[in-house]
Structure formats: C-alpha cells, structure tokens
Amino acid sequence: MEMVNIKINGMPFSVPNGLSILEAARYAGITIPTLCYMKEMNEIGACRMCMVEVKGARSLVAACVFPVNEGMEIQTNSERVRKARKTTLELILSTHNRKCLSCVRSTNCELQALCLEYGVDKPDRFDGATPDYAYDDSMIHMVRDNSKCVLCRRCVAACNNQSVSVIGANARGFDTHISSAFELNIDNFSCVGCGQCIVNCPTGALYEKDDTQKVLDAINDPEKFVVVQTAPAVRAALGEEFGYEIGTDVEGKMVASLRRLGFDKVFDTNFSADLTIMEESHELIERVKNGGTLPMITSCSPGWIKYCEHYYPDQLDHLSTCKSPQQMFGATVKTWYAKKMGIDPAKIVSVSVMPCTAKKFEIGRDDQNASGYADVDISITTRELARMIKGAGINFKLLPDEQFDNPLGEGTGAAVIFGATGGVMEAALRTAVKALTGEDPGDPNFTDVRGMDGVKEATYNVGGLEIKVCVASGTKNAKIVMDKVKSGECDYTFIEIMCCPGGCINGGGQPVVPASIKNFVDVKSLRAGALYRNDEARENRFSHDNSAVKRVYDEFFGEPGSHVAHEVLHTSYVKRGLYKD
Amino acid sequence: MLKKISKIPFKGTPEQEAQLKAVIEECKDDKSLLMHVMQQAQAIYGYLPIEVQKMIADGMDIPLEKVYGVSTFYAQFALSPKGEYNISVCLGTACYVKGAQSLIDKVTEILGIESGECTEDGKFSLEACRCIGACGLAPVLSINDEVYGKLTADQISGVLAKYQA
Numbered sequence: 251m252e253m254v255n256i257k258i259n260g261m262p263f264s265v266p267n268g269l270s271i272l273e274a275a276r277y278a279g280i281t282i283p284t285l286c287y288m289k290e291m292n293e294i295g296a297c298r299m300c301m302v303e304v305k306g307a308r309s310l311v312a313a314c315v316f317p318v319n320e321g322m323e324i325q326t327n328s329e330r331v332r333k334a335r336k337t338t339l340e341l342i343l344s345t346h347n348r349k350c351l352s353c354v355r356s357t358n359c360e361l362q363a364l365c366l367e368y369g370v371d372k373p374d375r376f377d378g379a380t381p382d383y384a385y386d387d388s389m390i391h392m393v394r395d396n397s398k399c400v401l402c403r404r405c406v407a408a409c410n411n412q413s414v415s416v417i418g419a420n421a422r423g424f425d426t427h428i429s430s431a432f433e434l435n436i437d438n439f440s441c442v443g444c445g446q447c448i449v450n451c452p453t454g455a456l457y458e459k460d461d462t463q464k465v466l467d468a469i470n471d472p473e474k475f476v477v478v479q480t481a482p483a484v485r486a487a488l489g490e491e492f493g494y495e496i497g498t499d500v501e502g503k504m505v506a507s508l509r510r511l512g513f514d515k516v517f518d519t520n521f522s523a524d525l526t527i528m529e530e531s532h533e534l535i536e537r538v539k540n541g542g543t544l545p546m547i548t549s550c551s552p553g554w555i556k557y558c559e560h561y562y563p564d565q566l567d568h569l570s571t572c573k574s575p576q577q578m579f580g581a582t583v584k585t586w587y588a589k590k591m592g593i594d595p596a597k598i599v600s601v602s603v604m605p606c607t608a609k610k611f612e613i614g615r616d617d618q619n620a621s622g623y624a625d626v627d628i629s630i631t632t633r634e635l636a637r638m639i640k641g642a643g644i645n646f647k648l649l650p651d652e653q654f655d656n657p658l659g660e661g662t663g664a665a666v667i668f669g670a671t672g673g674v675m676e677a678a679l680r681t682a683v684k685a686l687t688g689e690d691p692g693d694p695n696f697t698d699v700r701g702m703d704g705v706k707e708a709t710y711n712v713g714g715l716e717i718k719v720c721v722a723s724g725t726k727n728a729k730i731v732m733d734k735v736k737s738g739e740c741d742y743t744f745i746e747i748m749c750c751p752g753g754c755i756n757g758g759g760q761p762v763v764p765a766s767i768k769n770f771v772d773v774k775s776l777r778a779g780a781l782y783r784n785d786e787a788r789e790n791r792f793s794h795d796n797s798a799v800k801r802v803y804d805e806f807f808g809e810p811g812s813h814v815a816h817e818v819l820h821t822s823y824v825k826r827g828l829y830k831d
Numbered sequence: 832m833l834k835k836i837s838k839i840p841f842k843g844t845p846e847q848e849a850q851l852k853a854v855i856e857e858c859k860d861d862k863s864l865l866m867h868v869m870q871q872a873q874a875i876y877g878y879l880p881i882e883v884q885k886m887i888a889d890g891m892d893i894p895l896e897k898v899y900g901v902s903t904f905y906a907q908f909a910l911s912p913k914g915e916y917n918i919s920v921c922l923g924t925a926c927y928v929k930g931a932q933s934l935i936d937k938v939t940e941i942l943g944i945e946s947g948e949c950t951e952d953g954k955f956s957l958e959a960c961r962c963i964g965a966c967g968l969a970p971v972l973s974i975n976d977e978v979y980g981k982l983t984a985d986q987i988s989g990v991l992a993k994y995q996a
Contacts, residue, residue, distance in 0.1 A: 415894035421903045425833045431899035432836055432881050432910075439895070829885065829895070 257323040271313035271324055272300055280326050281766060283335065283364050285342075285402045285452050287314040289769040292407035297400070298338045299364065302326045310334055336368045344376035346453075347383070347397035353454040360452035360764050361400060381427060388435035390614065391443045391458060391607040396427055398455035403428070404765070405447035405456055411751070413726040414557070416441045428455075438830045440560035442725065444553040444749045445607030445631075445758015450765075458607050458759060462638050464628050468599040469512040476599045477515040478508055479579045479658075482523065483605040483669030483754035484632045486780040490761040491636035492646040497776030499784050502651020507639045508603075509652060518654045519602070520661020522579035523668045523677070525802070526550065527793035529819055530572045531681045532810035534744055538715070543567040545720070545735060545742040548674050550574045552612035553749030553758075555823065557725045562732050563825035568745075571820040573625070575668065576602050576609055577618050579658070580625030581818045586806040587658060588621065595621040602629045605669070605757035608749065620818040631759030660798040663694070663785035670778035671723035671753035672699035672706060675746040679710065679719070681794050686713035694791045700782070702752050702774050705730060707742075717743045724751035755781065834903055835947035837911035841882040850875050851883065855890035862893055865901060869908060878909040914949045914956035916994045920972040923962030930983075931970040935959060937984040938972075941991060955994070 252267040258278040265274040270293075272282050286297035295312035302313045305323035310331065318324075325331060342361065350356050365373070383397040394417075406418050406428065416439040420429050430436045448456045468476045489500035508516045534546050549555055549570045558569060573581065580602070584595040602609060609629040612618070618625050630638075639646055653659070664680050667673030676696045683691040698708035699719065704727035709718045720742045722731045728747045734740040750757045752774035763773050785791060793799070807815040854871045858864040868891060872883050879902050888895040902908040920926075920935045935957070939945055942955050949956040965971045968980025972990075979990055 415896055418894075418896040418900045420896075420900050421833055431884070431895045828889075 254318055254320045254322070256318050256321070259324070259326060265318060267318070267320075269318055271302055271304075271311070271316050271318055271322075274318045275313065275324075275326055276770060282313045282326055283367070284314055284765060284769075285360060285364070285400055286404060287769065288404050288407060288450060288765055291411055291450075292402070292404050294403065297342075297402050299335055301331060301334050301338075303328050303331055332368065335364075336370060339365055339368055339370050340372065340375045342400050343370065343373045344378060345380050346373075346400070347395075348373055353398065354457045354460075355398075355451075355454035355762070358762055358764070359454060360766070362453075363764070379424070381425065384427065384429055384433070386430075386435050387459070388437035389441055389443065389611075391610040392445065392448060393457055393459060394428075394436065395455050395457075396429075398453045399428055400453055400455070401426060401428070402452055404450040404452065408446040408450040411726055412442070412444055412446055412724060412749075413729045414440060414442055414444075417447065440557075440826070440828045442553045442556040442560065442749060443608035443611045443758075444725070446750060448607065448758050449756075449760060449762050451762075452765065458631050458633065459610065460634060460637075461610070461628050461630050462634050462641075465601055465630060465638065468601070468628070471599075473597060474599045475514050475593050475597050476512075476601060477517055477583055477658075478513040478601045478603060479517045479519045479522070479576070480504060480508070480603045481519045481576065481605055481669065481754060482661075482666045482673075482781060483757060483760070483777070484603050484635070485784070486669060486755055486777040487605065487760045488632050488636060490763070491633070491640075496763070496767075496771065496773055497780045499780040500646075501784065502653075503646055503649045504635075505654055506649040506652040507644050507646055508635075510644050510649075511638060511642055513601070515655045515658070517579070517583075517658040518661045518665075519575050519579055520665035520668075521658045521796065521798055522575040522582065523665035523674075524662055524793035524796040524799045525578050525582070525819070526572055526575050526674075527664060527677050527681050528799060528803070528810045529578075529815060530570050531678050531685055533570055533572065534678070534682070535685060536811060538743065545740070545745045546570055547735075547745045547747055549821075550668065550674055551608070551747065551749045551754075552606070552615075553608035554725065554728060554747045556608065556611065556826070557728060557749060558732070559823055559826040560828060561729070562736065563827070565732060565736055566823045566825065568735060569823060571816075571822070573618065573819055573821045574609075574612060575665075576604060576629070577612065577625045577821070578819050580613075580627075581618075581620035582802060583658065584621035584623055584625065585818055586802055590805075595623050598623075599628070600624070600626045602626050603632065603635045604629055605632050605754045605760045606750075607631060607758040609759070615821070616824070617821045632757075633759060633761055636761065657798040657801065660796055662793055662796050663788035663791035664793045665796075666784045666788070667781050669754040669781050670700070671702065671748050672721045672746065673753065673781070674748075675699045675719055675721050675744070677793055678744065678746075679712075679717075680792050682717065683712050684792065684794055686715055690792055699746075700778075702772070702778070704751070719744050719746070721746045723748040723753050725749055727751075752778065834908075834910045835945065837878065837880060837949060839912060839949060839951055839953065841880050843876060843882060847875050848886070851886055852890070855887065859891055862891060865891060865893060865898065866905075869898070869902060873908060876912075878912045880910065880912075909947075911947055911956065912949050912953065915954050916956075916974050918955060918957045918972060918974050919960045919963075920946075920957070921961070921963050921965070921970065922959045923966065923969075925962070925966035926970040929969040931972075933984045934970055934972055934982055934987060937987040938991070941988055955991075
C-alpha cells in the first residue's frame, strides 16, 4: 500500500494514499463531525459539518470527500474551523423544528449531539422564512416529518441502496425538500417498508409509527390474555439501547423485562422459526420431487415479499407459501395453544417484537388470520420495546437472566441464526441433510452461507441430491438474483432473500447507531456474531429436534405440509405494480 | 420557487404517445440521456405531467422519483401546461419597481390562477419572467408574442378581454 506523509494538527502521520481526510484523521485518533456522510453510500459533501483547514487551500474543504496527498497539512480543530461548523449548525437550526423534548430521537440525535459539542447557544440566530414542511404518515409503518429534516440525503441514499428509490431530493435552493414524486404520499409508490431510511436518519425526521400504547392498553385490560414473541435479531441489538456494547446478546434480560412489563406469556419466535424450517424444507423437497416451481425462495422477510410483489409480480410462484415465523407463531398461538389452554382466541392479544418495520405491514395482510382473528395483533420494533422498558422504570442492567415460557418459548440454534443473512439457509440445510439422509450433518456449521457479502452461493451434495443455493440480502442484491431467476440463467434450487442488507440484525426496526460509529465499525457482523455464539452455545442446533415443534405436529398439524398445516401456516401473495392506481 | 403541479386532466393523444415512445426506444439503453428524453417529451406535450413522467421512468428504467427530481431541479421543465394564451409578466428590476407584482396579482384575481398555473379550460397560463429588454415600457407583460407596456392593474381586465371572446 502506498503511504503518504501528512500532518494533522501539527503532528506527523503516515497514512494510506487515497484515503479521505476524514478517514485519515482516524489514524490520529480524531473524529471529524459529519451529518450527511455514510461510508460508500452517501459521500456527497453536502452538510458542510466536516470542514477542515488545509494549508494552501483557499477555503475550508469537506474532509469526507477530500483525499489526502503527500505533504498535506490539516487543521481539524482550529478556531476558524470550529466557527464555521457552529455557523453551519445555526443555519441548519434556522429551519429546524426544535421541539426536542418530545422528539423520538432526543438523546440519540446526531444534530442535537453536535449542537451540544459546538456550544450552540443561540439556535434562533438565523431564524427567518421556513418552508412548508410535508408530513407524510400514509404508510402503516412510518412517519416522514420534513420539519426535522436536515437534507443530508442519507434516507435517499438508503432507499437507492435498496433499489427502491421512492423518496428523493426535489426542487432546488431554499425549496429543496425530500419527498416522493409529484409530492404525492409515499404509499402511492413501491415503498417496501424496510425502514432503512429510518435507521439512517441522523435526526427525528423519520420514525416508526409507535404502537406501544396499544400494547400497554392490552396489558392493562384484565379481559385480555397478552402473549409476546421476540424475533431472533432483537436479542442481538436491544442491549445497545441500554449501554451494552454492540454485539451483546441480552436474551435473558430481554425475557425478564418483558415479564416485568406484564405480558401473560413470554414466548420466542425461535419456536416458529423452527416450525418454518419444517414446513419450508418439506415444501422444497416436494417441489424438487414433483417438478414444482424452482428455485424456491424464502418468505420470512415481509419487506422482501412486498419488493417481489412490486417489482417481480410475475415471479411470485417462486416464493415459498410458508407464512413468516412471526405469522406462524401468531397462528399457532390462536389455534393450537388457545384450544389447549381453553382460551377464546378472541381474547388473546398476540404481540410481536421485531427488528423490522415491515412487520407492521405484514400483520394486516390478507390471508394472515388462521383462527378467524389476526394471527398477530400488534407488532413493535426493538426500539419501541426499549422505549417501553425505559418508560416503565425497569432497570434493564440490573435484571436477572430469565428463561422463555413453555412450550412456545423453545427454540434451537438453527432458529436463532435466522436473524443474520444466510441463517435461514443454514438452518434449512441442517434439516435437509437429516430429511434426505436420515442422519444429522456431522458439522452443523454451513459457513459458506455466512458473512456479510450481498450475494453468496454454494453447492451441496446431500444424499445424492445436488442442492445449489443462493443467499442475498438487501433488495439491491435481491434484484441481481431475481433478474437471473427471471431470465432463467441460474439453476439454483433454493434461495434465501432478506430485505435488509445483512439480514434482520440490520433491520429497520433496530436501534439507531450514529454514523460516527457505523462508518467505522462493522455493526452488522458484530450483531450477527451474537447470534452465532447463541447458536453455538445451545445443546440443540437442529430445527427438527425442537420438542415443542414435534408436539405441535403430534397434537395438531399431523405432519409438515398436511392439510391443517396448509390452512394455518401457509399464505398467498398479490401482484402489485410500481404505482397505486 | 416551487413548481406548480397541474391539476388539469391529461389530454395526451395516441400520436403524442407514439412520438415519445420512439424517442425513449432510441435512448433507453443510455440512462445519461434522461434529460434529452425529458426535453423531447416537453417539446411533444408542452409540459411534463405525471402521466408523461411515468412513461419516461418505465421506458428508461429509472425510478419515477428521480425523473421528478430532475424535472423540479431545472427551470426549463414545466409541470403545468401552457395555455392557448401564455401571459408572461416581467419581474425584471425595472418592471418590478414600477409595480409588476400588482399586474400578476390582478391577473390572478381575474383568472383564478397563480404564476406557473393554467386555467382549467386551457385558455390562459400565467408566468413570471426575467427581463425581456423593454425596460422603457415598464411594467410590461406579454401575451404570446404581443407586448403590453406602461400598464396599470386597472388596465388588465381590458387587455384580457381581447382574448376572452
């Protein structure tokens, strides 16, 4: 690697050539503030927060896009620089809705943090005209409030990065604003509900619709039996809201906090992830044997399903008809479990905690009400759960580690890795080996399908059957794979697709990590690591060995793919265009 | 200034559509030709309503929002049609200090359209323009190629009457 010698704040450093000043400053242990910069996603030098002094340059330069060169002398913290940054903040604030006290992002707002850091004591210094702010709550999962927008365009970059692009910067100059085409509400277009715009927003301009009050109302209603399920990825990120390091598994404390919030039963989506594997692997083997549509594609991710419906409406036959684990769980609770416990399903309120905003949309889909009532009534995000815990005065860090309730709290290692890209595939492979050879694989770790690459491929010979698999995460990568499926130029047997880059651990409902951390730390891998360690630590790592799942089949479904299983655990899809008519 | 989006129903003809499709067909393999296609579309339709932008977006395989973003960024693109008679009020410095804003306000009062809009019958459109080099006649407005100078707001209804018949 070619190195160049530079000086930062008078101190000499040797850094790789081609780095931006922002990256080079890391070598000097200096963080340069940013609002718009997202590594490899949004490198546009727009917000002017990262201005630094370069000796010989006429004006200050944007460190995020300005490359270092030999002999460069940089001042990152001079009086001139600090003054410029403070003025920039004051200008941003001049059109900013400064109701911070009630803002969902208060204490986790990048703008607020910078104002504190730069001592902005006159937020109204440049107050003047304010634009007509758009407020769009047309989608079931989120709110877009332009009065909190700083025009960093990170949401736009995130949406483009998902190959969806339903929001963008429109008009110019003072009128520039983020909106959808023709100023129509976003629900007129093909938003898939992934929430990647939300987790990339530095302020409170984008946030999920808060459903926590609905949950509290249900808990406070003595007539209701309130059960909660938690998705695998939640335990890998919830701790971040309470000061734990990224990648800490807080499963036990999460269970304890849910119990203290007053849920009647605290169950685990891991149970239905295992159930999904039983149904999905059966469906795959049936398709292979009977000449059904191949490749078969997973259906766990509601954002991916909606993407497929919008962008590949002619390819829906490839989707597994299995409901997602969230929905399978809800369906099982209100049918088998309700009957077993003698509870009227009408009195059950089925709550899910998900790393996902698209799940809020999924619960209202057609054909998701096996008992005659909605499989899942309320879906909240990891962030909303954290808010509930804080609001209830529960001291998370002091909680003991507790266990899920039985029987629907039982899950295997195969289930917990559903939260990372490749996890569903790996879990399915573990069970496919058993189904096709009669024996468990010697090594349950299928590492070829792990990792954060956008598209992964592998071929396995299982009991004489060649299985060619593909794993994609992020709908941009789904598009690459789906174009091949559509043209017939691939011969995959089975494909796993997750809507969010990296899978559910990086879902749109997860705690928001500021760009200052995300740009330099591989958050996705750290969170995924927590799930793989959770898997390793479990005695039982095969979905087909989940005793609760076996019991539900014995007592209710019969066997995978049975008539009852189809009624309760499978669903259907709809063709959608790019525009709502 | 924010562009006005026309609420007038789209009246595109099959001929216009065929013309636009031909342009798109020629350019669809090079996304950098988006602006060219939009210019051609505006030449065909006179403006770029959502129906036209959807054709461009789908044909060029570019998200509609991006097409819209370009159409709102550049002054050359219109989101409202021009009327049979386009009223253009000069807001250059001389005209402005001589009271051109009151001319615009009067037209708005009489026709019920603001700058950048078109009447529902498609007869009149109103826009503000930069200096047209007739400062000696300030304030001026032009209706298509006809220029009217040294106007007062009181005279506007008389001027418009010539076209309203």
